[in-house]
Amino acid sequence: YRLLQRDLDGKESLSKVVSVVMPSATSVQVYPVPSTNGSVFVKLPADQVLKLFSSTGILMLEQQGKAGVQTLNLQSLPKGLYYLQAGKETVRVMLQ
Numbered sequence: 001y002r003l004l005q006r007d008l009d010g011k012e013s014l015s016k017v018v019s020v021v022m023p024s025a026t027s028v029q030v031y032p033v034p035s036t037n038g039s040v041f042v043k044l045p046a047d048q049v050l051k052l053f054s055s056t057g058i059l060m061l062e063q064q065g066k067a068g069v070q071t072l073n074l075q076s077l078p079k080g081l082y083y084l085q086a087g088k089e090t091v092r093v094m095l096q
Contacts, residue, residue, distance in 0.1 A: 028086045034094035038075030044068065044086060051085040052093070 003015040029043040042050065044065050050072070052061040060077060065086060074082075074095055082093040 028089045028091055030084055030091050030093055034096045036096050039071055039073050040093055041069055042072055048087045053083045055081045
């Protein structure tokens, strides 16, 4: 990116171009978010233990996840915000 500076007298100057490196996306994917039917799909790069925590930190679910896409049935849980931990990654899950 670079910046354009425009002075009150109408003069303009451009800054030098600077590159920005964005962190890589998480390898764990959860969709749809928000979930309206009580289930979500979880895509994992490898077999991992899945732990679902409430927004207050209470462990709500723990199960072994397999590499690839699987469905998590969360219909028994109340609506709200949850955090799904898979290995060292944590992603948000919203149930509506």
